[in-house]
Amino acid sequence: MHLIRNEDDIAAGLVALFDRDPRLAAVAAVAGKVPLRLDQPGFAGLAHVIVSQMVSKASAEAIWRRIVAATGPLTAQAYLAADDGTGRSFGLSRGKADTLTRVAGAVACGELDLVALLDMPAAEAVARLVAIKGIGLWTAEVYLMFCGGHPDVFPAGDVALRAAVADALGLDARPEERRLREIASDWSPWRSVAARVFWAYYAARLRRDVTPIA
Numbered sequence: 737m738h739l740i741r742n743e744d745d746i747a748a749g750l751v752a753l754f755d756r757d758p759r760l761a762a763v764a765a766v767a768g769k770v771p772l773r774l775d776q777p778g779f780a781g782l783a784h785v786i787v788s789q790m791v792s793k794a795s796a797e798a799i800w801r802r803i804v805a806a807t808g809p810l811t812a813q814a815y816l817a818a819d820d821g822t823g824r825s826f827g828l829s830r831g832k833a834d835t836l837t838r839v840a841g842a843v844a845c846g847e848l849d850l851v852a853l854l855d856m857p858a859a860e861a862v863a864r865l866v867a868i869k870g871i872g873l874w875t876a877e878v879y880l881m882f883c884g885g886h887p888d889v890f891p892a893g894d895v896a897l898r899a900a901v902a903d904a905l906g907l908d909a910r911p912e913e914r915r916l917r918e919i920a921s922d923w924s925p926w927r928s929v930a931a932r933v934f935w936a937y938y939a940a941r942l943r944r945d946v947t948p949i950a
Contacts, residue, residue: 739854740885740928746770749887749929757922760933763904767936770929773882777851779843780810781883783836785875787828799827812843835870842868854884861886881928890927892916897931900938 740746750770754761764770775781787803788796803826807814815836823833842848848868853861858880865876874893880886891897898910901919911919923930 737925738887740772740774740887743772745885745887746772746929746932749926750933752926753923753930753933756926759905760923760930763937764933766904767933767940770932770936773932774885775883777854777883779812779815779840779850782839782850782875782879783810783815785879785882786832786835786839786871789832789875795827802826812840815840816844831870835868838868838870850879850883854880854886858886858889881931886928888925888927890917890920890923890931892920894931896938897934900934900941903941904934904937 738745738748740749750760750764754764775784783803784800787799791799803815803818804810806818806825819833819837819840821833821837823830823836826833828836839848843850848864853864856864858877861880861884862873862876865871865879866873874891877889877891881889881891892913898913898916901907901916902910905919920927920930
């Protein structure tokens with residue numbers, strides 16, 4: 737497995753994707769530059785994904801600043817020390833606060849190794865993550881993509897990806913998650929690069945920044 741670490745890896749993935757599915761060359765032409773957007777693996781990276789989910793970019797950044805101001809360099813132990821058990825001081829919803837506390841506890845006690853996950857096959861790594869209450873499939877897959885650099889993950893439950901694939905490939909309707917996973921299977925082993933292409937395509941068409949994390 738060749739992890740995505742830099743722009744050259746994105747370029748290699750694009751070449752392979754265009755060879756597998758020539759339609760993607762036209763999609764990429766509309767998308768423009770396909771961003772790397774790679775964060776560090778570990779608790780801080782997963783916490784950033786959780787904080788950013790289903791809120792505006794401005795809201796996520798404000799919450800993140802409060803967390804970092806309270807903890808300094810963000811580790812599981814530092815988060816637990818600053819956590820009041822409700823997340824109110826950070827502006828988190830109760831659900832996200834509970835999830836972050838559970839993740840921090842699992843990491844701090846050694847139950848969850850967020851770096852070692854990256855050496856596992858994607859399905860096994862996802863299973864380890866979603867076993868923690870509050871972490872869903874989308875969160876797990878986005879963590880593997882944008883923190884782990886996993887090359888072959890496609891978060892098919894993402895609304896923007898569903899819309900982008902439907903528009904770019906001329907489908908009659910947005911594909912349901914199962915159908916989108918079937919479509920994306922043709923882009924293996926570079927599905928993470930394909931997802932980046934379609935997010936960039938969606939952003940170019942709507943002039944909105946829709947990639948899950950900054």
